[in-house]
Amino acid sequence: MLTFYSDDHRLHHAQGEMVGGEFKPCFEMPARADHVLARVRERDIGEVLAPRDFGLTPIARIHTADYLDFLQKAWAGWAAQGNTADFLPGVFPARHLRAKRPNDLYGQYGFHSFDCFAPITAGTWQAVYSSAQVALSGQAEIAAGAHSAFALCRPPGHHASADVMGGYCYLNNVAIVAQACLDQGAARVAILDVDYHHGNGTQSIFYDRDDVFVANIHGSPSFEYPHFLGYADEAGAGRGEGFNLNLPLAAGSAWDIWGAALETACQRIAAYGPDVLLVSLGVDTYQNDPISSFKLDSPDYLRMGERIAALGKPTLFVMEGGYAVAEIGINAVNVLEGFQGA
Ligand SMILES: NCCCNCCCCCC(O)(O)C(F)(F)F
Numbered sequence: 001m002l003t004f005y006s007d008d009h010r011l012h013h014a015q016g017e018m019v020g021g022e023f024k025p026c027f028e029m030p031a032r033a034d035h036v037l038a039r040v041r042e043r044d045i046g047e048v049l050a051p052r053d054f055g056l057t058p059i060a061r062i063h064t065a066d067y068l069d070f071l072q073k074a075w076a077g078w079a080a081q082g083n084t085a086d087f088l089p090g091v092f093p094a095r096h097l098r099a100k101r102p103n104d105l106y107g108q109y110g111f112h113s114f115d116c117f118a119p120i121t122a123g124t125w126q127a128v129y130s131s132a133q134v135a136l137s138g139q140a141e142i143a144a145g146a147h148s149a150f151a152l153c154r155p156p157g158h159h160a161s162a163d164v165m166g167g168y169c170y171l172n173n174v175a176i177v178a179q180a181c182l183d184q185g186a187a188r189v190a191i192l193d194v195d196y197h198h199g200n201g202t203q204s205i206f207y208d209r210d211d212v213f214v215a216n217i218h219g220s221p222s223f224e225y226p227h228f229l230g231y232a233d234e235a236g237a238g239r240g241e242g243f244n245l246n247l248p249l250a251a252g253s254a255w256d257i258w259g260a261a262l263e264t265a266c267q268r269i270a271a272y273g274p275d276v277l278l279v280s281l282g283v284d285t286y287q288n289d290p291i292s293s294f295k296l297d298s299p300d301y302l303r304m305g306e307r308i309a310a311l312g313k314p315t316l317f318v319m320e321g322g323y324a325v326a327e328i329g330i331n332a333v334n335v336l337e338g339f340q341g342a
């Protein structure tokens with residue numbers, strides 16, 4: 001299985017995030033990708049290739065022009081005002097306010113964000129652009145006939161919707177890839193999001209469509225981030241009715257519960273009959289993850305990969321979250337090894 005990876009991820013390393021009322025080092029740090037890459041090499045999963053550059057066109061098939069314009073210009077605008085610290089939003093168009101896009105940079109940041117967990121730094125745009133090219137390069141490998149590939153994306157993407165960032169996500173890598181599959185002739189694409197957090201961005205992008213089936217297994221929004229999407233009654237809308245599956249789980253869920261949810265998701269994906277399967281591979285479901293509350297153990301990721309492989313579909317794994325940095329590589333690559341039947 002080929003791995004696609006770009007060192008450009010290092011260009012995005014924000015100063016910190018609010019944790020327990022204090023500004024602390026970001027959980028979403030460059031070392032995450034370093035550990036996964038090291039494990040890919042240690043376990044000899046396959047060649048590691050730099051991404052090709054597919055340009056902005058496939059990104060613009062998912063994200064709006066206003067949003068991409070903001071992302072590309074935000075840092076320069078912020079710096080031009082004499083700022084050197086990371087750019088962060090603070091005011092959002094919550095209900096009872098008007099969602100009219102302001103002309104002002106700070107107002108636009110809030111308009112294009114749903115939380116304060118997507119800081120913008122000098123290198124953020126290049127990092128997220130390259131992360132999307134990593135995903136697109138993995139898609140090209142599948143389109144060229146490979147049965148599987150791994151897009152070692154950083155920053156992640158599944159919380160980003162067409163014009164809103166948040167939760168460490170800016171460009172929705174898996175959504176950009178799904179659209180590329182369809183644009184290249186696929187009729188049906190399935191996305192299986194196994195990250196601990198609900199992929200609210202991915203859901204919202206495809207919610208009214210039947211050409212992309214989205215399944216999420218995640219901490220219930222009744223208690224967990226992103227708090228405002230991911231309930232079981234969200235089954236899709238219009239043409240998309242029945243093509244969105246949320247399997248919210250309680251805190252403390254271990255493999256017995258989680259694996260049963262995976263079985264449900266896999267049966268729905270099999271019934272959908274996709275031409276290609278995309279996996280939003282977050283491993284923050286791990287028992288020692290510092291910000292999550294599921295209890296999967298490292299061997300469970302082998303079983304996860306095995307079950308996904310049993311679907312028998314061309315499969316692209318797209319890296320999302322995971323913050324137990326010492327074990328992120330073992331857990332992510334266990335999924336790949338389980339898939340390959342190592
Ligand atoms: N107390 C709540 C703090 C919320 N912190 C933000 C959590 C973001 C999770 C990001 C992720 O893991 O879902 C991704 F895959 F996108 F990286």
Ligand SMILES: [Zn+2]
Nearest residue numbers: 195196197321
């Ligand atoms: Zn997550």
